[in-house]
Amino acid sequence: MKNLSAIGLDTVKSKKLAEKLNELLANYSLFYQNTRGYHWNIKGDKFFELHLKFEELYNDLLIKIDEVAERILTLGYSPNHKYSVYNEVSNIKESSQVSNGIKAVENILNSFKTLIGIQRELLDLSEDAGDEGTNALMSDYIREQEKLVWMYSAFLNK
Numbered sequence: 319m320k321n322l323s324a325i326g327l328d329t330v331k332s333k334k335l336a337e338k339l340n341e342l343l344a345n346y347s348l349f350y351q352n353t354r355g356y357h358w359n360i361k362g363d364k365f366f367e368l369h370l371k372f373e374e375l376y377n378d379l380l381i382k383i384d385e386v387a388e389r390i391l392t393l394g395y396s397p398n399h400k401y402s403v404y405n406e407v408s409n410i411k412e413s414s415q416v417s418n419g420i421k422a423v424e425n426i427l428n429s430f431k432t433l434i435g436i437q438r439e440l441l442d443l444s445e446d447a448g449d450e451g452t453n454a455l456m457s458d459y460i461r462e463q464e465k466l467v468w469m470y471s472a473f474l475n476k
Contacts, residue, residue, distance in 0.1 A: 323394050331447035336395035338443055339452070342436045343386045343397055344404040348412060349429045350379040355416040356426075368419045375426070375466075382459065389452055409436075423470050430467050434460055 323332050357372035387397035398404065405412070409432045415421035437456040444452035 325392065325394075325451075327393070327447055327449055329394075331443070332393045332449070333395065335440070335443050335447055335449060335452055336390050336393045338436065338440050339386055339390045339393070340395075340398045341407055342433070342440065343383065343390070344407040345410045345429075345432055345436060346379055346383045346386060347401070347404045348408045348410040349433065350376055350383060352410070352413040352416070352425060352429070353379060355413060356422040359416040360419055360422065361417045362419050364419045368422065372422070385455060389455060392451065393449075420474065423474055427467060427470050427474075430463050430470075434463055434467075437463075 321329055323329050327335075353372055353376040357369060357376060360368050360372065387399075390397040398407070410429050413422075413425050415425065437460050440456045441453060441460075444450075444456065
């Protein structure tokens with residue numbers, strides 16, 4: 319029992335989960351800021367459509383950032399909060415193409431690919447740890463994001 323956390327999970331496995339969740343948090347944070355940039359700076363004939371979709375997306379990302387940080391805390395660890403750390407850890411990088419709608423949607427699709435990959439890794443880790451809370455969260459995120467990948471891909475005619 320001494321190797322179990324306050325929520326009954328193995329402390330070594332919980333630490334691995336928290337580390338991977340912090341990686342996810344970094345990626346979500348860069349994705350969020352990129353999406354804010356797309357929303358603020360979008361130009362062109364699809365302005366009204368994309369401006370609203372990007373706002374919808376960054377509002378959802380903000381909720382997920384908070385949920386991931388709170389999950390890290392629930393596991394007994396601290397969420398990273400510095401953008402200097404996020405920039406080092408994140409596979410999603412700052413976007414410089416923020417006014418071109420097609421480039422923005424392509425970047426969004428690439429960001430979802432990165433997030434879904436990390437979340438699938440977290441599914442494996444959480445299953446191994448018996449961590450239903452993290453597993454359910456990742457499962458929900460993947461389901462939602464797979465649908466968004468389909469929608470954004472349809473916008474690009476892919």
